Amino acid sequence: MTAAGRQEWLDGVGEFARSRVAPAAAAWSLGASPGPEENAEAGRLGLFGIELPSEHGGGSYGFAGKAAACEILAAADFGFAMSVVNTHNVALRLSLSAADRIRERYLPDLLAGRKSACTALTEPGAGSDLAALATTAERSGDGWILNGEKSWIINGRHPGLCIVFAQTDRAAGLAGLGAFLVDLDGDGVRRHAIESGFSQTSIGTGGFVLTDTAVADDAMILPPGKAFRAIIEEINGARVYVAAMCCGMLKAGIATAAAYGARREVFGRKLEDHQAWRAVLAEAETDLAAARALTAEATGLVDRGEDARLAAAQAKIAAVETGQRHLPALLHAMGAEGLRPEHCLARHLGALQTAALADGANALLKQQVAKLSRQTTTTTEA
Template identity: 60%
Template sequence: MTERSAFLASVKDFARETVAPAAALWSQGRAPDAGVFLAAAKLGLFGIELPVHAGGLGLDFKHKAAACRILAAADFGFAMAVVNTHNVALRLFLSAPDLANGHLAALLSGETCACTALTEPDAGTDAAAMRTRASETDDGWVLNGEKTWIVNGRRAGLAIVFAKCGDSDDHRSIGAFLVDLTAPGVERHAIDSAFAQTSTGTGGFTMRDVRLARGNLILPPGKAFRSILSEINGARAYVAAMCCGMLEAAVATVAAHGHRRFSFGKPLMEHQAWRLALAQAGTDLDASAALTDKAIAAIPGDHSVQRLAAQAKIHAVQTCQQHLPGLLHAMGAEGLRPEHCLARHLAAVQSAALTDGAQTPLLERVSKLSFPSQPALED
């Protein structure tokens, strides 16, 4: 077994033995214990793409996406929480090595969670509509604004916050800042919904005259917005992988139930009509996984990866939304028990549909990339 194969095998063991049993309680509102993040750190999950000399594993995006898929098969929210801390660690290493020296150890060890704060009450997919403002001072910056629906927002110690710099409202004025969420002027709050948000750590925060050193600007205006456009392609690809992981786990759970449960003198699996929903879900899962793998292989890629990543997320989300209710029905009331993954995955895919670009704007993006406007032909 290669080192890379061993890593993914260890992630599978961790997801099965630690994450899945705990997820039954998370789905009912219990917050994850700090120990589960420390255990994830021991596997290197917060440093998959960081080089070995920086404390990471030195693996590539493909392995990060594979790990996300494995974790999401157990619990989507936990997978999102882990990958968001990982992404902050990676961004600090790449863009702000001086700041990274003071924070990487805590991030990679799982002692500190982190988040990327882009979404606002009036700005989601349209990032250029954000209102959070960074005003330059003689010795640094002052931030004012609000961020909402942030993964890890309720527990993160650090955040990469996107804000408009100066007085401009142009998207080219957006910069990215490293913010200590325990600093004076920051007020955090948890966000809950009809679907438990505890493993995702969903929350928001307001910033009132939060003072930052000049060096806390880690991505200057212009470069920050380009970073958003680039990194969101990767996010859409690994969210698609997570959806594939959730559906794969649901199919396996229902199939196992079909072998155990008897009806009219024989296992459910021997009833042809019962098997059809399972067969169709498996067929569509394979198609979605193939498209997702194609998008993952194209990361970081050129302009064409925008379309692939968007298509992969659209298809994976729709496939989950189509088949998870039917799989739950095939398992009957037993499938509602929290120790099974079906109910929490059915809830989670609704969050996945809204993460890193909602379905309708993504479909519009695909239409523009696939069928660009052509000038009218002259007579």
């Protein structure tokens, strides 16, 4: 893929975000959901196949293409961006690891946006601590039987597909985890929606209970021994595109406040003509530039297949906390007007709270930074 080809594609994503996602986002924060039309359009734009090779129907835009698209979509609506990228990630996993039968059966619907998909690790009793996952997968004939409950899963409320992480051998610990493709509309699955105080229906969070759910042998997408390592690598990349999304949300917040400051008059002058008011935007711009620089560095490392663990953790912490620091100030800078749902500020602020948890809670990422940077320092000193 040439740089010009990728830019042309990103311009199309930007137009879609501006013309279809942003205008609908206020309603999605008040309980409405994205419809099949938005998902079909996302499919036509290739958003569910960004990283897939062309022989599997993808666009081969690479990880950098994915991070850039995520930033653009999240600036319009974080929930929709997360929903799209989670379906994409399952499509990519099927492209990389699934048996031909599974790939041929499911990939076309995922790529076209006819079906959504999710990846389920979290359970009511296990979030950050993946060793505590209690969902089980037991051999039965030439297939598997799954039992357990998953919660807080993006796209989990929709009928669709899910890659479920389940324990095949408790004694083996994390190495016993396997990943299984489950049809959330099939027998033995009971789905439910999960709402939060930060209403964002577009992210589609839900949970489901698996009761003696039978899956075929080739539905094991990642075997024990490989599944844990693969998901940790995937989550590492997710930290980087979530950081890009947070940068996109803050950028949109700055643009919204700046546009308001250019038209609202107070004390005989435009808001933007008051130096103290402009300082709020200047501080946000400065910190955004720093968070984007870290995110760009981490994006490059993932894109080149290099070790991005430290950079990914630092980028996500910086981008989430920069947004959390500045969006309230930008909201305040718009007075009461900023609270209206047609502006993105309150919505993005709520989204940042969820970004702080998804794909590695910030407290745990700080532990990782402390550990990895100590290793780097020790190596440098030696």
